[in-house]
Amino acid sequence: MSDKQNANTCDGQQREQSGQHKQNQQGGQSGQSSHSQQREQGGKQARPSVTRRTLHYYWVATKNHLGLFVALVLSTLGFGGFQTYGNPFVMGLIVDRVSSSPVPPDQVFQVFGPYIAALVLINVCGQTCSKLQDYTLWKLEIAVNYDLATMAFDALSNQSMSFHTNRFGGTLVSQTSKFMSAYNQLVEAMVHPFLPVTGSIIYVCVLLGPRVPVYVCVLLVLLAVYASVSYIMYKRILHLNEKAATAQNNLSGELSDAVTNILSVKTYGREDYERALFDAANKEVVARDSKRMRSSLARGIITACLAVVIMSVVTVFISGGNAWFGITAGTLVMMFTYTYTITIQFNFINSGLQRFNRAFGDASGMTVVLDEPRLVADVDDATPLVVREGSIDFERIGFSYDDGGVQTSVFHDFDLHIPAGQRVGLVGMSGAGKTTLTKLLLRLVDIQEGRILVDGQDVARVTQQSLRRNIAYVPQESLLFHRSIAENIAYGRPDATIDQIREAARQANALEFIEKLPQGFDTITGERGIKLSGGQRQRIVIARAMLADCPILVLDEATSALDSESEALVQDALARLMSGRTAIVVAHRLSTVANLDRIVVLGDGGVVEDGTHDQLVEAGGTYAHLWGRQSGAFFGE
Template identity: 80%
Template structure:
């Protein structure tokens, strides 16, 4: 990650992303602006203008009762037309605003989802899932705040300035000049104070995101919280984050109130000057009563609207602060990205080659070397076991094959095709991955099994479940294949979840299989059922099995012992035992070891 962006830079970047989504719906956006201008101009300025003409006519002399409609008829008609058109603009304003927010929020949600789904695992490993969800929600809500803020008060303020100058400048230019000078001063003070507190809103939003992350972390791991009796500790962690939110919000509140007091004082000065000018307008300049009414009405209107500058800027502050979290995420470079014009991977046999692999993890300035000049060839259809001490690079090797992280040196080939040159989706669709902790969605069992092949029929799903030794327990459930498994499959046991994951891999029918400690967390009975299912799954496929328990890989075609990111021993189980090296010593240490 780069250095944090300045608040102003983040605001510009946020507007960039918002405009990317808005420009797809330009008709609605410009329709909203036109409707707002029409509404403001007609109802706020058209009505007082016509009424000033009526006042001037009344001031010119009394009108006989039988001539009221003939004299004032045009004014009455003008007011009716103005109000009909103004109310029409008002309803168009509501319609275009709602339609625009609905359409753009869809695009923003898609933008955020794509960005999060296409980021690397390193990115997600360093962030709270709950924080990312909260940031996405705030990013979408902030757009609504911004667009509504443009609709009111800022667009009406601009309209007020334009209409006031247009209608009054030809009649009382000196008054308009004085009013504009005062309002420019007001706006300048508001903007300067706005810039001073912009960073406070981002800090407040950051505190809110941290609070959401802490809550999500505790709820996600609620079983650990309860079984270790750590409710009080987690409450303390949450309370600390909550107090940070209160502190940041309090600082923001005090700064906003101080700004409001200063601008309110400026408003009082403006109204004082304007009142003196209007009071002496007729005596000093011979201004007509109707024009004086129009001047006062317009001045009160424009001053009241300028009063909302504080509220509007505060909303801008809050919106940009709320959006800053996801803006930073959208600005993050893709650590793993498809090359331009990447082609789909086509696997005919499933041979895998790791050639001169160099890979290291970088944490700031610190680099942790995992592989340096690593080489390994896996012929098509061969089943190999990856074993070794923790930290030897077993799981990292499978992640590099799946391109969950990118190598810095060398290349990885699948059937002679460099995985860096093909699309990530096509690569991963050719590899069935079964991890130690099965990855289930809070959906039905059938949907979870069919995840790797969404178009599968119910009969195909059932057959995959049978092959994975899962059919018996599924049919015992009240809703069978339609049973919802709960978040992360919490309603099922570990062995049941793993068999669902294996059924998914079977249905995906990929030519390459990666098993990462797929049985290490199971009891003996569950392990036996899962091992049977895995044996069926590995038939006719290139299989890479990561394991700590050597008994789970002893029957495979080949075993590769990794040590310090290099191949220490390589061969079938029997040959490695005969060699009496590190593998043989590991085997002898594991009590209850057996070879099926």
């Protein structure tokens, strides 16, 4: 991977860093950012590395099913050996026997019986190998595809938020699908033509070498020239396949982006605009594929000419073989049959290399993703977080992010102590670091200096899953899966009973509207919950948090996008949710935090003010100025 970029994150521009210090995120396509200007992966100098890495990942998955792989190789070689070379060899012996002297009719079976038995046995073994080849190929592809899909899913699900922020979701899905199908293409290209070609060379040397060594040497030289020319041309056009795959990924990204935001497209009447973007990406696919096609055809023409040369040489040998070298008729039959067969197989090398090209191009995107370092990773000796009280300490925190080469400091020597069970509001101007602080707590971002403690345990030393399973996070945008309402509520606690799900929905003021739906808790919410209103989605997310029953709660602008009626219901549900928990509430609207236990005003990389609502208003500082521009109250005592 040749491109490097920082991946630090803050607020709306989530750029992350790894461990306790800055790291550069490496990856050929990590700069994807806009509709039609996604960066192509790597330069020409990086392509061999990507190809080798692709083979590495494929071999890792194949090793788990090594028996199937070995059986596939042996059955493929056996099928070609028996059917393609065994039959002509026995027929050559029969021709020699017929040519040597006439056979009386009553001695046909006596003379040719062994040959007939050999042919029957050869064909039985050949057909057995054929069916074993079909079975092992199919079984291997199914088994390895399962492992590759798991590998890709684990890599994507464990990557940082900035990784996903900088990529189209549709492109990642497309790359995963292509990564799996590329393996099938490679294996099938190995089965035909590369393994048969390898077997043919071995069989020709073994069967014809003792009979016509000069011919075999000449044939091997010609075949070596053929293979060398094919490989050189293959290397020259490898980058065309990667570019074609990149264009296909961009096209998938454009389609995904338009479909995901279809409401905006329609309400703004921008169908033509999106069509133009899609058409531009589609034309790029056509251009890349056309260039690849022309190069492949040119390679095919050159290799076809070499095949004609090979057949011309064998014709000369067969014509004068008996007169010049005393070659028997049966051997001449074998020479022609074997050479014709191997020439046809070598002719398929062109299409086989084309499939290799396409496969490596298709797989390159996901290979780069798999090679991406995890910017936020568990340490080797990470232990599960155990929360007994829920106190939180930010100690001498230092955090900054790099955006376009410009370093921006968010926190410097930042300290904040939140006692267990305290409800704390975070306020301040945009860019003060309110949301960033919650991301640091959840380890969606890693700090560069200092440490964060939960009940005295450093969050950098505990497992990420145990940390996040102890913190219920309610974002501004309700995050729902395209699943049933019951499944969405139970997401934080999959073993919950339907009665527990109903109770959580009741406490979140969601039970009434859910029961009015035709399918109740079995109602499918649609992608990202599109079938429900904003207030309904938010109450389902709150019900999820209630059912998870975490000791720590983080609310990030949880009511900012709701109408008055929905806001009242959500506020009431949130008040119940915060009861008895350590709660951090991020808010722009100060009415949402006015009656919390404590309000912390952030700014200039640290804490500007800290106190209750009444204390801060009386102090007449930043909070009082902001409060003077707003009115109302949110949480009651």
